[in-house]
Each structure stands twice: as structure tokens, then as C-alpha cells.
Amino acid sequence: MIVPLLDLMPQYERIRDEVGAAISRVVEAQGFILGPEVEALEAELASFLNVPHAVGCASGTDALLLPLRALTPAPGDEAILPAFTFFATAGAAWNAGFRPVFCDVDPLTFNVTAETIEAVWTERTRAVIPVHLFGQMPPMAPIMELARERGAFVLEDAAQAIGARQQGAPGPARDGWVMAGAAGDAGAFSFFPTKNLGGFGDGGLVATSDPELADRVAKLRVHGGRQMYHHEMVGTNSRLDALQAAVLRTKLRHLPGWTEGRRGNAKRYEEGLAEVEGVSLPVTVEGNEHVYNQYTIRARDRDGLRTRLQERRIGTGVYYPAPLHLQPCFQELGGRPGDLPVSERLCGEVLSLPVFPELGEERLGIVVDAIREFYA
Ligand SMILES: Cc1ncc(COP(=O)(O)O)c(C=O)c1O
Numbered sequence: 001m002i003v004p005l006l007d008l009m010p011q012y013e014r015i016r017d018e019v020g021a022a023i024s025r026v027v028e029a030q031g032f033i034l035g036p037e038v039e040a041l042e043a044e045l046a047s048f049l050n051v052p053h054a055v056g057c058a059s060g061t062d063a064l065l066l067p068l069r070a071l072t073p074a075p076g077d078e079a080i081l082p083a084f085t086f087f088a089t090a091g092a093a094w095n096a097g098f099r100p101v102f103c104d105v106d107p108l109t110f111n112v113t114a115e116t117i118e119a120v121w122t123e124r125t126r127a128v129i130p131v132h133l134f135g136q137m138p139p140m141a142p143i144m145e146l147a148r149e150r151g152a153f154v155l156e157d158a159a160q161a162i163g164a165r166q167q168g169a170p171g172p173a174r175d176g177w178v179m180a181g182a183a184g185d186a187g188a189f190s191f192f193p194t195k196n197l198g199g200f201g202d203g204g205l206v207a208t209s210d211p212e213l214a215d216r217v218a219k220l221r222v223h224g225g226r227q228m229y230h231h232e233m234v235g236t237n238s239r240l241d242a243l244q245a246a247v248l249r250t251k252l253r254h255l256p257g258w259t260e261g262r263r264g265n266a267k268r269y270e271e272g273l274a275e276v277e278g279v280s281l282p283v284t285v286e287g288n289e290h291v292y293n294q295y296t297i298r299a300r301d302r303d304g305l306r307t308r309l310q311e312r313r314i315g316t317g318v319y320y321p322a323p324l325h326l327q328p329c330f331q332e333l334g335g336r337p338g339d340l341p342v343s344e345r346l347c348g349e350v351l352s353l354p355v356f357p358e359l360g361e362e363r364l365g366i367v368v369d370a371i372r373e374f375y376a
Contacts, residue, residue, distance in 0.1 A: 003354055003363045005315030006194055010358035011258070015250060022246040029242075034222075037245040042205070044252055048163075049179045049187070050172045051207045053214035056240035057221045060159040060190020061088040063204035066238060067155055067186040068096030068127060070216040079127040080120055081157075082112045083323040083335075084343035089131055089157050090324045098127060100333065102325040104340040108283040110134060110296065110350075114142035121146075127153045132161035132180050134319075134352075135196070135262075135291035136284060140169035140183040154184035158207075160293035162189055162197050163259050167287040172209060177289070181207040186217075191248055196262070196293050197255050199244040261357025262292040265364060269295060269353065272368035278375040294319055295355035302351050305374050312370045317352040 012019070026037060038056050046054040057063050068079065079098035081089050082105050090100045103116045110133045117128055128147050130138045140156075147154045158164070158181035169178035181187020191203035206217045216233075219225055224235035266282075273279055278300035284290045296319065299305045306316050323343040325335030337344065353367055 001313070001363065001366060003314040003359075003366055005317050005352070005354050006356050007358070008193060008198070011356075015254065019247055019250045022250045023243060026242045026246045032242050033239050035242050037242040037249065038240050041240075041245040041249050041252075044249060045189075045205060046207070048252065049182050049207050050174050051179075051182045051187075051209055053208050053211060055206045055208075055214055055217045055221065056245060057204045057206060057217075058238040058240060059202045060188060060192060060195075060204040061092055062221070062236075062238040063159075063188035063190065063206045064088060064092035064129070064155065064157060065096055066217045066220045067188070067206055067208070067213060068092060068098060069220055070213055071096070071127065071153055073097040073126060076124055077126040078122060078124040079129055080117050080125055081129040082116075082131050082133070082343065083325045083340045084110060084320065084346055085131040085133060085157065085324065086159070086320065087324065087327070088159070089129055090330070093127070093129060099124070100324070100330065101125070102323070102333075102335060102340060102343075104342045105133075105346070107298075107342045107346065109136060109138070109285060110282075110346065111136065111138035112143070113139055114146045117143060118146060121150070125150070125152055127155060129155050129157050130184070131157040131159075132164055134282065134294040134296050135161050135164055136282075136288055137161060137164050137166045137169065137180050137183070139285070140166060140171075140178070144170045144183065156181050156184040156187040158187045159190035159192075159204075160195065161291055162195065163255055164291045165289045182209070185210060186213060191244065196259060196291055197248060197251055200247050201241070201244055203240050203244040203248065205240075258357040259291050262295075262355055263290070265355045265357070265359050266290070266292050266295055268361075268364050269355075269368065272364075273297070273371060276372055276375050279371065292355050294352040296350050296352045298346070298349040299351050300375075302349050305371065306351055308374045309367070309370055312366070314367055314370055315354060318350060319352050320350075321347055323347055
């Protein structure tokens with residue numbers, strides 16, 4: 001039996017009629033750019049995230065870029081972000097005009113902490129971008145305290161973490177929980193198809209409690225003005241398609257159930273792999289709800305294990321094989337091997353296993369057995 005890392009087909013098959021009706025609603029109205037579908041999605045996601053403002057845009061990358069551009073950085077202004085994340089976090093900071101400053105991460109959660117951020121802080125630090133890697137939030141209370149004390153803007157990269165939440169985080173709480181993307185000054189989300197809430201193409205969203213920031217982001221996504229042919233600033237075209245919004249509105253109704261499915265799979269891996277020597281399982285910190293966009297283990301002889309799983313027709317992913325401070329495009333920033341030892345080590349150890357909601361008991365068992373056998 002083939003066990004793919006991700007299979008979107010079973011999800012589509014279950015919502016085929018619903019999503020088809022949503023798509024034809026847009027096609028019948030012949031309104032494809034922004035408009036009522038996008039406004040409805042923004043309102044529904046603002047409510048889901050418990051924030052007053054949500055602004056749709058063209059991708060998760062732009063959801064990072066637009067709020068950073070709204071800050072109008074001066075030359076030399078720095079943005080602190082983890083070396084162990086997807087490239088877009090750093091690319092957006094760079095393209096917004098910030099100098100990216102890479103920090104290390106905690107080896108158990110793969111996430112930044114207030115301490116790893118503080119270790120690289122300088123007088124030029126103006127923004128911090130904590131990433132909620134693989135679907136779990138970093139400790140937002142101490143991170144916000146540090147940033148508030150020193151006057152820096154905090155943009156949460158919640159691209160992989162829609163629906164994750166944390167107790168005790170600052171921000172608008174519901175029953176004591178603050179949603180990923182609601183704890184910082186703004187949160188960035190991606191609707192890339194592999195995300196927990198994925199569109200039928202690219203899409204993104206900025207969440208914020210700050211009305212002025214929401215207004216600036218909404219202008220920046222349409223060439224810097226709300227009124228046609230009147231431009232208050234130089235923006236770009238980062239509009240969200242109505243077709244994507246209609247698909248995402250349909251899928252949002254299913255998201256809590258799908259997240260439960262991912263959590264159930266994670267629990268099953270925990271039971272099956274807890275005692276396997278050679279494997280460290282992802283740690284969920286108390287007071288956090290993880291949404292497992294990826295189920296990422298650390299593995300002894302990671303590449304050997306990956307080859308064995310491949311032979312058994314089990315798909316895996318390496319997120320990420322190289323830390324960002326050592327990427328060729330950032331060499332001018334002066335990063336050297338050994339600067340951020342945890343990030344560098346993780347790149348050689350991490351392996352993401354299939355965790356999509358429809359995986360099912362049989363395929364989970366195949367993955368667990370293959371890993372146990374490799375280390376036996
Ligand atoms: C952590 C992180 N940040 C940013 C992005 C960028 O999102 P997008 O691919 O929608 O531009 C992604 C997803 O690919 C991501 O995983």
C-alpha cells in the first residue's frame with residue numbers, strides 16, 4: 001500500500017458537491033476579484049481568530065510582506081526571525097526593506113523563545129517574526145513582553161498554524177485561549193493547498209487588532225489606495241480571488257474536524273513510537289494546542305530512515321534541509337556554520353511523517369511498524 005506524505009483527494013471527494021456549488025456561485029455572479037466572497041471570508045476568519053480585522057491577500061508570503069511594508073522600515077532596520085523556518089519568512093522581511101537577523105530555536109518545539117530572540121537583539125531591531133512552526137505557537141507572553149519593553153513590532157508567521165491556540169498568551173482571549181495570529185501586532189496566514197486550510201491555488205490573510213494597520217494593509221494590496229486612481233502609498237497587486245475565498249469559506253466549516261483528525265493521528269504516533277530509541281517525537285508545551293500541519297520527528301540516521309520508508313512506499317518530507325543564515329542569498333549578512341547550532345543540527349535530523357486527517361488506522365500502522373523495524 002502507498003502511504004503518501006499528503007493526499008488532498010479524499011478531502012476533496014468528501015466536499016466535492018459543497019465546494020462545487022461555492023465555485024459556481026462565483027462563476028454565475030462573474031465577480032472574480034475581492035468583492036462579497038472575500039469580504040465574507042474575512043469576516044468569518046476574523047470571527048474564527050477572534051480578532052476585529054482580517055484582510056485577505058494573494059499568498060502567505062504577501063501576508064508577511066504587507067504588514068512589514070506598512071511599517072516603512074528605514075535602511076538598516078532589523079527584523080529578528082528564526083533560521084529554522086520556510087524561506088518566505090526571511091524573504092518577506094528582506095523584500096519589505098528589513099535586514100533579516102536570524103535567531104536560534106528550541107530543540108524540543110522547533111520554535112523561537114524570548115531568550116533566543118533576545119540573544120540577537122540590537123539597537124536596530126524594529127520587528128520580530130516568531131514562526132508557529134509545524135502548527136504550534138511559541139511562548140507568546142514572554143516574546144510580547146520583550147518586544148513591548150523595547151518597542152518592536154511583532155508579526156506572527158502563522159502560515160502553518162491556523163486554529164492553533166495558547167493559554168496565557170496576550171491578545172483577545174476566548175475561554176482563556178488566544179488563537180495563533182491574534183497574539184502579536186499582526187498575524188500572517190497562508191492558504192497554500194498543503195496548509196490545514198488550503199485553497200485551490202495561492203492565498204493569504206493578515207489578522208490584526210489594529211484598525212490603522214488593517215487599513216494600511218488593505219490599501220497596500222491594491223496599489224496603495226482604497227479609491228481607484230488615488231494612491232496614498234506605493235502598494236502592489238496582492239488581491240485575493242473570489243474563487244479562492246469561496247473555496248476557503250466552504251473548507252473553513254470543516255477545519256475543526258480536520259484538525260481533530262490530525263491530532264488523533266499525532267496521538268497514535270505518540271503511542272506507537274514513544275519507546276523507539278533513535279526517535280524524538282514532537283513536544284507540545286502545556287497550554288498549547290498543536291494543529292500538526294506537519295508531524296515532525298527527530299531521527300537518528302534520518303537519511304537512512306527516509307530511504308527505508310521510501311522503499312516501503314511511505315512518503316516523508318524534510319522541512320527544512322538547510323538553515324536560512326547559511327543560504328547563498330544571505331551570505332552578505334555574514335552567517336557562518338556554528339552560529340546557530342540548534343537550527344543547524346535540526347536540519348540534519350528532522351523528518352515529517354504523513355499526518356493528513358484522512359490517513360486512517362491502517363496506513364498509520366504501516367508507518368509506525370516501518371519505523372520500529374528500522375530501529376529494531
Ligand atoms: C512558515 C511559512 N511562512 C510563510 C509561508 C508562505 O506562504 P505562501 O506559500 O502562501 O506564500 C509558508 C508556506 O509556504 C510557511 O510555511
